[in-house]
Every structure is written in structure tokens, then in C-alpha cells.
Amino acid sequence: MRKTMKFGLVTVITLMIGTFLPVSNLTSTVSAAAATPEIEAEAAFILEPSTGKILMNQNGDKKLGIASMTKMISEYLIFEALEKGDIKWDQAVPISDYAQQLSQDNSLSNVPLRQDETYTFKELYQAMAIYSANAATVAMAEAVAGSEPEFVDMMREKVESWGIKDYDLYNSTGLSNSDLMGHMYPGSNENSENAMSARSIALVAQKLLKSYPEVLETTSIPKMTFKEGTSDFIEMDNWNWMLKGLVSERENVDGLKTGTTDFAGATFTGTAEENGMRIITVVMNATDGQKDLQKRFVETDKMMDWAFSNWEKVQVYKKNDRLDEIKPLEVEKGKTDNLKVVAASDMSLLVPVNTDLKDKEVTFTAKKKALNESKKVEAPIKKGAKLGTAEILVKGDDLGYINGDSGEKVEVIASEEVEKANVFVLAGRWIKVFVSDLF
Structure with a gap:
């Protein structure tokens, strides 16, 4: 610094990596x-x-x-x-x-x-x-x-x-x-x-x-x-x-x-x-x-x-909150057919004051290898298993983030454990699908 005079002394769920599809896109606008x-x-x-x-x-x-x-x-x-x-x-x-x-x-x-x-x-x-x-x-x-x-x-x-x-x-x-x-x-x-x-x-x-x-x-x-x-x-x-x-x-x-x-x-x-x-x-x-x-x-x-x-900074999700905007993931070879996802951590957004937080777009991107070729998660699945990330964007926000993202991200994890179904259950499901296809 050069010294100068001083005067005293500022969901559709994304199933393939790299594809982004909105899962919730409400029409109201951000509070100005x-x-x-x-x-x-x-x-x-x-x-x-x-x-x-x-x-x-x-x-x-x-x-x-x-x-x-x-x-x-x-x-x-x-x-x-x-x-x-x-x-x-x-x-x-x-x-x-x-x-x-x-x-x-x-x-x-x-x-x-x-x-x-x-x-x-x-x-x-x-x-x-x-x-x-x-x-x-x-x-x-x-x-x-x-x-x-x-x-x-x-x-x-x-x-x-x-x-x-x-x-x-x-x-x-x-x-x-x-x-x-x-x-x-x-x-x-x-x-x-x-x-x-x-x-x-x-x-x-x-x-x-x-x-x-x-x-x-x-x-x-x-x-x-x-x-x-x-x-x-x-x-x-x-x-x-x-x-x-x-x-x-x-x-x-x-x-x-x-x-x-x-x-x-x-x-x-x-x-x-x-x-x-x-x-x-x-x-x-x-x-x-x-x-x-x-x-x-x-x-x-x-x-x-x-x-x-x-x-203002407003909390959108707390740790383990269910992300209802994301459609449950389909499960293959599990005792249950689908799996709900939750936030891995607290997540807050910076928004204009009085913004309606229902007005947000949530996009899920699956973690690499989290889904199989059928676009499903395969059992067994541990509770808390990392499945991907959700990006949350408030409609009308065009300035984005310093890292180039358009929205704030939170890691998405499995809400519960899903055990692998036994061979008899899997066989029964196969027969049911086979018969359904016939008729």
C-alpha cells in the first residue's frame, strides 16, 4: 500500500451422472x-x-x-x-x-x-x-x-x-x-x-x-x-x-x-x-x-x-430430514421395493428476507456406482449409505455461488437399512412379473 495522508486513521431423479432434472419447481417467485x-x-x-x-x-x-x-x-x-x-x-x-x-x-x-x-x-x-x-x-x-x-x-x-x-x-x-x-x-x-x-x-x-x-x-x-x-x-x-x-x-x-x-x-x-x-x-x-x-x-x-x-440465512433441512421433493429410489433384490432419502447434514440457504422456501427447485444427482444399470439401488443397503447429492435452488436467483454452482448442495443418504431378500422371495417376484407379462 502506498502511504497517503491519513484523516484518522468492508424429481424426477437424475439417474445418470451429469444429467440434471428438476424434482420440484413451484411457480411463485422469490420475495424481492x-x-x-x-x-x-x-x-x-x-x-x-x-x-x-x-x-x-x-x-x-x-x-x-x-x-x-x-x-x-x-x-x-x-x-x-x-x-x-x-x-x-x-x-x-x-x-x-x-x-x-x-x-x-x-x-x-x-x-x-x-x-x-x-x-x-x-x-x-x-x-x-x-x-x-x-x-x-x-x-x-x-x-x-x-x-x-x-x-x-x-x-x-x-x-x-x-x-x-x-x-x-x-x-x-x-x-x-x-x-x-x-x-x-x-x-x-x-x-x-x-x-x-x-x-x-x-x-x-x-x-x-x-x-x-x-x-x-x-x-x-x-x-x-x-x-x-x-x-x-x-x-x-x-x-x-x-x-x-x-x-x-x-x-x-x-x-x-x-x-x-x-x-x-x-x-x-x-x-x-x-x-x-x-x-x-x-x-x-x-x-x-x-x-x-x-x-x-x-x-x-x-x-x-x-x-x-x-x-438472511434460513435452515432448509436438518440432519436426517427426509427430502420429500425427491422420489424414493427403486430398490433391486431388497425386502422392500423403494428407499426414501434424507439429508446427511444440516443445510441452510442464503435468501432474500421473507422468501417462501416452498419455492425451490431440488435436483438429485446419484453418486457414481450408487445405481446399477437398471437405475436402481441394489440391496443390501446400509442406513446412512451415501447415495448422491441434492442441489437446492430458489427460483429467481441468478447470481449463483462463487464455486460456479447455481444452488446449494447437501449430501443425500439412505434413510434406513434395506436387507437383501432371500431366494424364495426373489423367485416369487420373478414368477409374479412373468405371469403379469403373459396376461
Whole structure:
């Protein structure tokens, strides 16, 4: 993040894999939420992370500059290295000549680093997450991967594993390459900039919060002193001005990452939880990056107001609830002829407030090899046996989910045990069918 002036311190049952047939499709419409607000930014996006439901998409698929929101990927890789045991919080981080020189650039967000001082991963991580400290980020990247370019290779591999394809990543910080004192990723130049879409950044934030929710313990800190008690101490005011006590304070905001460069403008990935529902918001290029830094928080506040007022998480099924919308499966060679299915777990949907949950389309997809060539389940069948998945879609929902699904999914299992019929019962059934066919 480039430092600018601060003013204080967002059924038919599907029987063959790959075929989808609706089992329930009622005709009433979804209760309309209040009109989606027009956000004064180049792109805006809202995601509910536990389900992956998209609540807003304003130009969210255009690739734009991400600036220091890049550091969410760096944070993920640092937490991953900690989880693997490759590094420890109290481990000393060596400061290279480059990291030391970069830390002295007062036009950038930085904490001063010296080569004759000891800095731990914990200290440098806090500086990165709270103050968007760039040289601290570079030092950690070098310590984790051996060099910043090798760390960038890890970043690229990680985002691609998440399904993100249209991106540009050249450094660990989100700074413009022109600020890197010539230390550029091979093949890049001074005009190379980190870029992604708002959708992709929301996905990055979702992955970070899902895998390492403890990130919020640090991103929610409004102020902290770096190297307190030393001559190098510096007061770190969080660049997320929506935190408690800061100029754009909003209750329940606890993250996540700002970013500001001339290329990206003023950007912000925010997150907050209200009434048991968390959302992730992304605002990109709310201003040109050099004026009205509060604008991205004003727009985020509008987005949060709208999302929390107009959307709610509603439980559709509890674990072991019968899915009446799915026709019982036919059983072959069993003591009973059909089998009802139930939900393997609780399942909730994100819907506009006052939505009639009878208005849903349920599609069942059988698990591979769950059905035989006759499109039946063969006995014996154990209670709780995994049979497939049900996708639930509320009519009128056209935004879908961050993973590309059109509806929320729940695993479907057998409601009861079905024993295999003995040879005499099977013979009797065969005779009955034979005689029926004759007449």
C-alpha cells in the first residue's frame, strides 16, 4: 500500500451422472429484496463465505488492480507454512539488503527494519496485517520461499488451485513494480501490476477465512505499537478505518484488507458478522488512490447495510430430514421395493428476507456406482449409505455461488437399512412379473 495522508486513521431423479432434472419447481417467485444499491466504484462484490452465495456482483468479473489486497494471499501462505511446521511465530526472520532498503521508503506503508535487529514472524505478520507494511511482507516471503520471486510462484500456484485463472501476480505486496527498486519478478517490467477481478478477490478472502479464521484476531486490531520500547518503535494505525475507534467505524467489522496505488485506486476487502451471518465485501477503485480515502469505506457501509437488511440465512433441512421433493429410489433384490432419502447434514440457504422456501427447485444427482444399470439401488443397503447429492435452488436467483454452482448442495443418504431378500422371495417376484407379462 502506498502511504497517503491519513484523516484518522468492508424429481424426477437424475439417474445418470451429469444429467440434471428438476424434482420440484413451484411457480411463485422469490420475495424481492430492496433494490441493489449502485456502488460508486469500478467494481463491487458481496459474498456470504460459509455457503459461497453471491449477493452482489457489480462489474465483478473485470480484472482490475488489487494493490495491497494482494497481501491476503501472502497471509494465507504464511498461515499454511505455520500449519505445516515450516516456520514458527517466534522464529527470527533475516532481513535482506532489499527488505532493509525498501523499509526506509517513507512514501510507502512500512515499519523500519534493520539488519542488526531481531524480528519474529509474529511481529512482521502483525505489521503486514495491520499496517500493510511492505518490507515486512517481503522479508517474510523471502524467509518462507527463499526469495520473493519463488514466493510469487507459490502465490500463483495457490490461486490457480482455487480456480482463479485470469490474474496477474508479480510481487508479494501489491506495490507497483516501479516501487521495487529493480527487484522485479522475472519477465515483468516497471509497468507490471498485480490484478484480479472482484470475484477472485472475494474468493481469496473466503479461502483465507475458511482455512485460517484466526486472521481476524489481528486484522481487527485498530492500533498497535511496533517494536514498543525500542528506538525504532512506530505507532501502527490500521488502514481499515471501519474498525472500532477509527474514523469510519462500523460495529462488527473485523477485517480484512485495504489497498491503495495509483494503478488500483482505493480498494478494500471488508468483512463483518451480524445476527449470525458473515459477509465479505469487495470495493475496487472507489477513488483514484490519492484523494478521499474514506470513499471505499462509505461504499462498503452501503453494501453492508443492504446485505444485512435484505438477506438472511434460513435452515432448509436438518440432519436426517427426509427430502420429500425427491422420489424414493427403486430398490433391486431388497425386502422392500423403494428407499426414501434424507439429508446427511444440516443445510441452510442464503435468501432474500421473507422468501417462501416452498419455492425451490431440488435436483438429485446419484453418486457414481450408487445405481446399477437398471437405475436402481441394489440391496443390501446400509442406513446412512451415501447415495448422491441434492442441489437446492430458489427460483429467481441468478447470481449463483462463487464455486460456479447455481444452488446449494447437501449430501443425500439412505434413510434406513434395506436387507437383501432371500431366494424364495426373489423367485416369487420373478414368477409374479412373468405371469403379469403373459396376461
